[in-house]
Amino acid sequence: MSAGGETIVIGAGHNGLVAANYLAKAGHKVLVLEACEQPGGAATTEEIAPGYRAPACAHLLFHLDPAVVRELQLERHGLRYANKALATVVLDRDGRHLVIDGVPEGLGGRVVSAVDQRAWADMGSSLRRFAGVLAGFLAKTPPRLGSKHWADRRTLLELGWKTRRLGRLEMQEFLRIVLSNVADLVEDEIEDPLLQTAIAFDAVLGGAVGPRSPGTVLALLYRLTGDGAGLPATRSLPQGGVGALTQAMVDALREAGGVVRCGARVACLRIENDRASGVVLDSGEEIAARCVLSNADPRRSFLELVGAQHLDAEFADRAAQIRMKGATAKLNLALSAPPRFTGLPEPRHAERLLIAPSIDDMESAFNPLKYGELPEAPPLEIVVPSLSDPSLAPGGAHILSAVVQYVPYGLKAGWEASRGDFQERLLTLLESYAPGLKDSVVAAQLLTPADIEQRLGTTGGHWHHGELAVDQMLMLRPLYGAAQYDTPIGGFYLCGAGAHPGGDLMGTAGRNAARRALEREGAQ
Amino acid sequence: MIIRRSTPGALHREAARHTPFHPCTSAFCLANEWVGWAGYTVPNVYGDVAYEYFAVRNQLGVLDLSPLSKYRVGGADAEAFMNRLLTRDIRKVAPGRVAYAIWCNDEGHVIDDGTVFRLGAQDFRISCQEHQLGWLSRSAIGFDVHIEDETAALGVLAVQGPTSCAVLKRAGFGGIETLKPFDVRDFDLPGFTLTVSRTGFTGDLGYELWVADRDAVDLWDLLFEAGALHDPRPVGLAALDMLRLEAGFMVTNTDFVSAELALRRNRGRTPFEIGLERLVDFDKGHFTGRRALVEAQRRGPRSVIVGLEIEHNKPAGDALVYLGGKKQVGHVTSAMWSSTCKRNIALATLDARTAQIPDPDLRVEIYVKKELKWHRLMARAKITDRRFFDPERRRATPPGDF
Numbered sequence: 023m024s025a026g027g028e029t030i031v032i033g034a035g036h037n038g039l040v041a042a043n044y045l046a047k048a049g050h051k052v053l054v055l056e057a058c059e060q061p062g063g064a065a066t067t068e069e070i071a072p073g074y075r076a077p078a079c080a081h082l083l084f085h086l087d088p089a090v091v092r093e094l095q096l097e098r099h100g101l102r103y104a105n106k107a108l109a110t111v112v113l114d115r116d117g118r119h120l121v122i123d124g125v126p127e128g129l130g131g132r133v134v135s136a137v138d139q140r141a142w143a144d145m146g147s148s149l150r151r152f153a154g155v156l157a158g159f160l161a162k163t164p165p166r167l168g169s170k171h172w173a174d175r176r177t178l179l180e181l182g183w184k185t186r187r188l189g190r191l192e193m194q195e196f197l198r199i200v201l202s203n204v205a206d207l208v209e210d211e212i213e214d215p216l217l218q219t220a221i222a223f224d225a226v227l228g229g230a231v232g233p234r235s236p237g238t239v240l241a242l243l244y245r246l247t248g249d250g251a252g253l254p255a256t257r258s259l260p261q262g263g264v265g266a267l268t269q270a271m272v273d274a275l276r277e278a279g280g281v282v283r284c285g286a287r288v289a290c291l292r293i294e295n296d297r298a299s300g301v302v303l304d305s306g307e308e309i310a311a312r313c314v315l316s317n318a319d320p321r322r323s324f325l326e327l328v329g330a331q332h333l334d335a336e337f338a339d340r341a342a343q344i345r346m347k348g349a350t351a352k353l354n355l356a357l358s359a360p361p362r363f364t365g366l367p368e369p370r371h372a373e374r375l376l377i378a379p380s381i382d383d384m385e386s387a388f389n390p391l392k393y394g395e396l397p398e399a400p401p402l403e404i405v406v407p408s409l410s411d412p413s414l415a416p417g418g419a420h421i422l423s424a425v426v427q428y429v430p431y432g433l434k435a436g437w438e439a440s441r442g443d444f445q446e447r448l449l450t451l452l453e454s455y456a457p458g459l460k461d462s463v464v465a466a467q468l469l470t471p472a473d474i475e476q477r478l479g480t481t482g483g484h485w486h487h488g489e490l491a492v493d494q495m496l497m498l499r500p501l502y503g504a505a506q507y508d509t510p511i512g513g514f515y516l517c518g519a520g521a522h523p524g525g526d527l528m529g530t531a532g533r534n535a536a537r538r539a540l541e542r543e544g545a546q
Numbered sequence: 547m548i549i550r551r552s553t554p555g556a557l558h559r560e561a562a563r564h565t566p567f568h569p570c571t572s573a574f575c576l577a578n579e580w581v582g583w584a585g586y587t588v589p590n591v592y593g594d595v596a597y598e599y600f601a602v603r604n605q606l607g608v609l610d611l612s613p614l615s616k617y618r619v620g621g622a623d624a625e626a627f628m629n630r631l632l633t634r635d636i637r638k639v640a641p642g643r644v645a646y647a648i649w650c651n652d653e654g655h656v657i658d659d660g661t662v663f664r665l666g667a668q669d670f671r672i673s674c675q676e677h678q679l680g681w682l683s684r685s686a687i688g689f690d691v692h693i694e695d696e697t698a699a700l701g702v703l704a705v706q707g708p709t710s711c712a713v714l715k716r717a718g719f720g721g722i723e724t725l726k727p728f729d730v731r732d733f734d735l736p737g738f739t740l741t742v743s744r745t746g747f748t749g750d751l752g753y754e755l756w757v758a759d760r761d762a763v764d765l766w767d768l769l770f771e772a773g774a775l776h777d778p779r780p781v782g783l784a785a786l787d788m789l790r791l792e793a794g795f796m797v798t799n800t801d802f803v804s805a806e807l808a809l810r811r812n813r814g815r816t817p818f819e820i821g822l823e824r825l826v827d828f829d830k831g832h833f834t835g836r837r838a839l840v841e842a843q844r845r846g847p848r849s850v851i852v853g854l855e856i857e858h859n860k861p862a863g864d865a866l867v868y869l870g871g872k873k874q875v876g877h878v879t880s881a882m883w884s885s886t887c888k889r890n891i892a893l894a895t896l897d898a899r900t901a902q903i904p905d906p907d908l909r910v911e912i913y914v915k916k917e918l919k920w921h922r923l924m925a926r927a928k929i930t931d932r933r934f935f936d937p938e939r940r941r942a943t944p945p946g947d948f
Contacts, residue, residue, distance in 0.1 A: 296832065330688025331630050334652035335834040339684040503652075510837060 029539075030055060030301055030311040032288045032327065033518065035063020035478075038317030039271035039282075040532030041517040041539070043094050045315075046278035048536075048545035053309070054280065055301065057287035057479055061272050063317070064478060064485065065527050067265030071465035073416040076354035077264040079474065079485070081405050081423040082108070082374060084257040085245065085526035086267070089161065090533055099270040099277070102261035104411035109373045110257075112216040113455050117365020120216040121373070130365035134214055141211040145221070152196050153246035155184045160247055160523035160530055163506050163538055164497040201492060204242055205233040205381045219378035223401060226427065228485035228525060230349035232388030233381050241490045244524065257374050259410050267527065287479075288318075291327045297512035301327075313513040313543050315535060319480050319487040320344060320500035320520035328511055337510060340501040344520075345494065348471030348483035349391055351429035353448055355422040356415070356465040361406060363456045372409035377402040377455060387428045394434035396444055399451055401427040419464070424448070431471035431482050441468060486525025487518050499524060507538035515539045548621075548692035562587040565612035566701035566762030574780040581783050584677060584697075586613035589782040596885075598785035602707045602748050603886050606773060607781035608766075609704040611747075611754070615660075616700050617672045617682055621691035624668035631685050632662065633817060633839070635830035639664045644728045644743050648817055648825055649681070650835030654842050655805035655814025656822075657681060658798050661745055663730050671696070671756075675798055681806070685834065701762035705769065706752030706789075709776040711945040714742075714753060717772035723944035725753070737764060747786060749793020751939045751946075791880050792887065794853060794932035796820060801851060801879040801893050812848075819847040819898075821932070847898045849876070853932030854892040857925045859883050860914050862892050868909045871924065875900040878910060884934055891934045892927070901929065 031042045034056035046052045060066060064079035091097065109123035118132035126134045126142050134142075159181055165174035185193055199207055204225035208218040222233040225242035232238075260266040272282055286307075291314060292300040300310040316323040324333060324341040333341070363371065378384050378401040387397035403425040408415040415421050426448060433440060445468045453460045471483030480487060488500050497505050500520040507515045507522075517535030519525040563586045565571070574592050581590035588610050592598060601607045619627060628636045632647045639645045641664050648659045660674025672678070682693050705714065714722045719733050719742065730743040738761040746752035757765050770778055790797065798804050805814040816839060817826050826839060856862050861883055867876040876896035884891050892910070900906055905928070912923040939946055 296837070325688050331626055332832045333688075334837070335631070335681070335685040335687075336652040338687050342687045 028312040029053070029315070029543075030309065030313075031315045031317060031517065032301065033057070033063060033317030033479075034061035034268070034272070034282050034284070035317050035518065036065045036268050036271065036527055036529055037518045037532035037535075038063070038315070039268055039275060040090055040094070040529040041315050041317070041536040042280050043271060043275050043278060044533060044536030045539065046275055046280035048540050050545075052275070052280035053311075054275070054282040055286040055288055055303070055309075056282060056284045058477070059284050061282050061284060062265050062268035065264045065268045067263030067414075070354050070467045071356040074356035074419065074421055074465065075263055075414045076356070076421045076467065077407065077423050078354075079352055079469070079478070080264055080527050081407065081425065082257040083260060083264070083267065083527055085247075085528045087161070087528050087530045087533060090529035094271065094274045096267070096270040096274060099273040101267060101270040103258050104261040104407070105259040105372060108257040108259065108405075109370070110220055110376060111366065111370055111373045112220045112376045112378065113363060113366070114216060115364070115379070115455060119366055119370075120214070120220065121370065122220055126214075126217055126220075129367070129370070132216070134217065138212050138214050138217055142217055145208075145211055148192070148195065149243065149246055151188065151192065152200070153243045155181070155188065155196065156243055157247040158184065159496070161534065163534055164499070164522045166506055167497055167502070199239050200243070201237055202239050203234050203236050204238040205385070207239055209381065215380040216378075218381050219384060219401075220376065222381055222384060223376055223378055223403065226384070226388075226401075227403065227425070228350050229489055229491075230345070230347055230391060231489070231491070232385045234385050235388075237492045240492050240495065244490060244495070245526070259405070259407050261411055261413075263407060263411070263414055264527070288327060290329060291511070291514065293328070293332050293511060296332075298514040313515070313539060315515045315517040315539060317518040317532070319346060319484070319518060320504070320516060321346060321481045322479065323516055323518075323520070324504070324509070328509070328514065333510060337501075337503050340503070344500055345489040345491065346482040346484040346487065346520075347431040348474060348480075348485060349428055349430065350485050351426040351471060352467075352469040352474070353424040353426055353445070354467040354469075355424075355463055357420045357422055357459070357462045358464050359418070359458075359462040360409065360420050361422055361452075361456045361459050361462070371406055375404040377404065377451070384427075391428045391430050394430045394432050396430070396433065396440065396447075397428045398447075400429065400448070402448075402451070404452075422452075424452070429470055431475070431484075433470070433472075437470055437472055441470070444468070487520035488524075490524050495524065496522060507535040508542060513543065563698075565610055566757075566759035567610045567612060567703065567766055569763055570766040571610050571780060575782075579782070583613040583783070584615060584675070588613060589780065590784045591782045592780045595782070595784045595788075598779060598781040599788050599885070601779035602750055602781055602785065602789055604708065606705065606707040606709045606713055606776050606778040607748070607785070608769060608778050609706065609781045609783075609786060611702040611704050612700070612762075614673050614675065614697070614702050615677050615679075616696040616702075617678065618694040618696050619670040619672065619682075619691055620668060621689070622668065623689040623691050624670055627686060627689040627691045628662065628670055629830060630689075630833050631682070633826045633833055633835065635827040636662065636664070636670075637830070641666050642730055644730050644745050646825070648822055650817070650839065651805045651814070652835060652838060653805065653811070653814060654816050654835035654838030655808065656798075656802065656817060656820060657805045659796070659822075661743075663743060665730070673702075676804065676806070699759055701757050701759050701765075703755045703757065703762075703765060703769075704746055704748070704752060705755060705778075706746045706748040706750055706781075708751055708939055708946070708948040709773075710752050712947050713769065713773035713776050713778060717768050722753070726943045727941055735768070737761070740765065747793070747795055748789040749795070749933070749935050749940060750789070750937065751942075787880075788882050791882055791891065791893065792884050792935035794893070794934055796851065796893065797880070802895070815849075816842045816847065818843060819849050820851045849895050850898050850901045851879075851932070852894055852896050852901055853930045853934060854878070854894050854908070854910065854927045855930045856881075856890040856892060856910050856912075856927040858912075858923065859890050860912050860923060860925070861890065862910045862912045862925065862927075865892075865910045865912050867894055867896060867927065868911065868924070869900055869903075870907050871909050875908075887934050889934065890925075893932060
């Protein structure tokens with residue numbers, strides 16, 4: 023057995039790296055073990071064809087915790103932005119696009135009525151106020167339910183107090199909508215179908231929920247707590263692709279004395295006297311540790327790394343029941359020429375582009391997911407990062423990255439039989455908005471939830487390590503009995519997106535987990 | 547894990563089932579007094595409850611316990627599964643042996659008790675009062691085990707009383723006298739094979755016979771023919787309730803509430819609170835409820851179950867227990883006049899603090915009805931060993947040839 027780091031972090035995804043950084047800065051000797059050949063997890067840049075570098079999974083920053091950027095000095099470690107404030111464009115097949123860049127603005131003949139403009143502004147400000155209630159909560163360890171500890175009670179009281187401080191009418195409105203579905207919310211106030219989907223998209227991104235699924239407003243509020251590059255609800259692209267974010271984290275960690283070891287897949291935890299005492303790698307190698315943090319998803323963390331034999335039956339059952347079947351795929355295209363979306367001015371091609379014609383179209387695309395089938399016209403979030411950062415593709419050529427909603431993890435027909443057809447369906451869909459795109463495709467990469475599970479080791483290939491739903495959020499994330507980063511096993515902590523607050527390239531879970539581990543284990 | 551179910555899911559939406567012994571029990575059940583048990587119906591009283599009770603203490607009683615829930619657990623992780631399920635160390639139970647065991651939920655509250663038969667290295671049978679397939683299935687997550695619900699497939703006949711060994715010997719159970727308490731063994735009889743364990747719920751010498759449902763009637767007939775000289779008597783559940791109380795055995799949901807049925811979180815009971823701390827092994831590795839029980843042991847029990855000996859001869863069923871005649875400190879959960887012990891006995895739940903007082907002044911409030919008129923008695927009670935009846939013949943191997 024090698025006497026490895028005294029603190030081991032399993033998984034070099036962004037949250038694992040964030041946690042490792044904080045622990046290393048506090049004096050821990052940190053070893054990060056990564057199963058893949060390169061660090062970064064869902065935030066990596068990968069060559070999909072010679073000279074074409076695409077974001078393997080996530081492709082935008084919009085929820086990154088500013089405290090993480092500041093405290094880890096990520097900008098000093100090389101984090102630069104190629105584009106700091108992407109607008110959102112909801113594409114229209116006939117070229118009457120909607121641009122949201124501070125205010126909703128019609129493009130190519132689209133008229134956004136004054137009533138809609140006002141409703142959109144009002145909804146935005148009240149949603150942001152409601153999100154403000156949650157915002158402070160995200161950076162805290164969620165309170166333990168039924169706890170008598172002062173800190174737990176204070177956190178709960180603060181949430182109550184912040185809700186109450188909205189004022190009576192606002193609080194009523196908050197409580198009215200917080201558990202409802204986003205389709206009802208936007209259809210009540212807004213008429214323009216593209217303005218509706220622009221809001222609804224953020225409520226379902228990465229989840230196995232349609233705009234009419236209950237609880238989607240809460241997921242939307244969660245997103246609105248984001249602080250993309252300092253501007254609420256804007257998106258940014260790091261220079262060098264999303265992988266540059268985790269690369270900066272790796273550099274910061276190295277400076278703090280931490281070590282990242284790739285190609286080292288952890289098979290299980292070593293547990294002695296109900297306490298983590300190290301890990302065992304797939305190779306059989308054992309590495310001792312004083313404490314272990316897992317950035318793996320909660321189900322794998324508990325049922326594989328710890329093992330049910332070390333857990334109580336109800337707890338293991340809850341871990342097995344976490345809803346975490348991925349519903350989101352990724353399409354990366356290497357293009358020999360820049361894409362040309364009908365009626366979209368050239369500079370706007372660098373923005374965040376959405377294909378989601380109406381709430382009903384989104385919901386219709388969600389329906390087949392329930393039966394393990396593929397959608398006809400899935401909602402897409404498209405970025406052409408090479409327009410902002412030409413280093414990502416050879417001269418004149420481009421990268422198109424699309425997040426594809428409602429792609430089942432357990433496809434009934436099997437992926438082998440369907441992969442080609444589905445990729446073709448996506449290209450045809452894109453072609454209908456950007457004629458000529460198909461002919462310029464040099465290479466294509468489709469990552470289904472099953473592929474993501476295989477590559478990243480995330481059970482179910484879920485982008486957020488578990489659905490962002492009210493019964494799996496806050497003091498119930500990932501599950502009752504382990505929602506405070508620490509687990510039933512002493513010295514074993516969760517630091518990934520499965521823990522509070524949740525998914526997106528955020529880093530808050532890693533930061534909170536490191537703080538909890540330092541409270542328990544002490545700084546060095 | 548693989549789960550196979552044989553009992554229906556929604557028991558109360560179908561008529562109570564008959565056990566494999568029903569053709570025999572119904573022929574004997576002159577009182578026609580039946581009782582529901584886990585979806586089945588079995589005789590509560592065949593004719594006269596006192597007669598049936600004395601049959602077990604003095605000769606031989608035969609009880610149809612087929613409604614017992616029975617689960618077979620096998621697979622590569624069967625031992626690991628059992629050890630994580632139960633609070634005791636099943637690794638110390640050798641194949642061919644039976645163990646009394648309890649299992650707890652995450653909070654360390656007892657769900658049910660039962661007997662665990664170790665039939666092989668990775669082959670177990672769990673037998674208990676209530677349905678447990680749901681709990682076993684949840685507990686099977688992460689283990690390579692298959693669990694088969696054998697409740698319907700197996701009939702259970704308890705053969706209990708001083709002459710039980712003699713009758714089984716006559717019936718052709720060769721070598722039965724070498725079976726030690728808590729041994730289990732297969733026996734070949736002409737026409738069928740069955741499993742016999744030297745176990746029981748009566749506190750007397752006795753055996754339990756586990757037989758395929760199709761052979762149940764043959765087994766019954768064989769016993770009653772072979773035992774004719776010893777006059778075996780069918781015994782109902784009402785008498786069994788008296789017999790088990792004399793032996794000091796608790797019944798889940800009578801003497802303590804199962805964690806599965808407790809609506810209020812604090813009503814569940816830890817093993818320390820029902821006198822079963824000997825069944826908790828903290829040194830064997832993890833089991834469900836262990837972390838909560840370590841904490842519970844540190845805090846100490848909130849209440850305890852004790853045996854009470856009460857003055858007079860009026861049974862103290864459901865009575866409240868007072869300290870110094872005033873302060874209510876507990877309640878009786880089971881009570882009877884023990885004809886065998888000539889004592890008025892009870893099981894009671896008492897505040898843990900009261901139970902620690904040396905020789906506390908306990909009074910039991912008994913209501914007695916005489917010709918439709920109620921009388922209230924404040925009877926003195928003293929805490930006593932709850933194994934009220936514990937005869938040597940229960941343990942002797944070979945058993946006496948009565």
